[in-house]
Amino acid sequence: EALDAILAPSxxxxxxxxxxxxxxxxxxxxxxxxxxxxxxxxxxxxxxxxFAPSNLQTEVKSIEMHHEALQ
Structure with a gap:
């Protein structure tokens, strides 16, 4: 119960x-x-x-977490 009461930091x-x-x-x-x-x-x-330190620039095509697309 104590662990369930802990809030994740923002x-x-x-x-x-x-x-x-x-x-x-x-x-x-x-x-x-x-x-x-x-x-x-x-x-x-x-x-x-x-991306540092090379200063390489690129476009983010998609974002996933645990094989699920995020927006």
Missing amino acids: RPTDKPLRLPLQDVYKIGGIGTVPVGRVETGVLKPNMVVS
Whole structure:
């Protein structure tokens, strides 16, 4: 019961996007799939994001969590 009463901390959505990468997969027919958790900010499909420190920019095609699409 005590664990059920604990509230998850809120993530600051008003700050810049920070998404530390845990892994990167290259999947045939899909492309490069970075895996990580959003620590701050907001991530949405069709957003253009920059990866540091290389400053590589790319567009987010889709977002999934446990094989379910998120919006």
